[in-house]
Amino acid sequence: MPYFYLFMAVLAETIGTSALQASQQFTRLWPSLLVIVAYAVSFYLLSLTLRFMPVGIMYALWSGLGIVLIALIGWLVFRQNLDLPAVIGMAMIIGGIVVIQVFSNTTVH
Numbered sequence: 001m002p003y004f005y006l007f008m009a010v011l012a013e014t015i016g017t018s019a020l021q022a023s024q025q026f027t028r029l030w031p032s033l034l035v036i037v038a039y040a041v042s043f044y045l046l047s048l049t050l051r052f053m054p055v056g057i058m059y060a061l062w063s064g065l066g067i068v069l070i071a072l073i074g075w076l077v078f079r080q081n082l083d084l085p086a087v088i089g090m091a092m093i094i095g096g097i098v099v100i101q102v103f104s105n106t107t108v109h
Helices: 001-024 031-050 055-076 082-104
Strands: none
Touching: 001 031, 001 082, 031 055, 055 082
């Protein structure tokens, strides 16, 4: 269950951050409300994940996956460019997540 909670927290955070872009600096009501609800759900799910994972590992996985997903949404939905250094950096983030999952004994306790 901890990975399900974590994945859902990443998904909620991604929705919230996408809505943050759509809220136009909190000047649009519905996207602004979605930001608040999505972040609340994300943090609640993170709190459930903390029952099983240390905070540092959980936060590294949550933020790393969130960064990559938001960058992809920015590129696909909002037509924001990703240059080669950005793509390389995100590949390194994914590599770090893989290293944590494959080689670390601290991911689930």
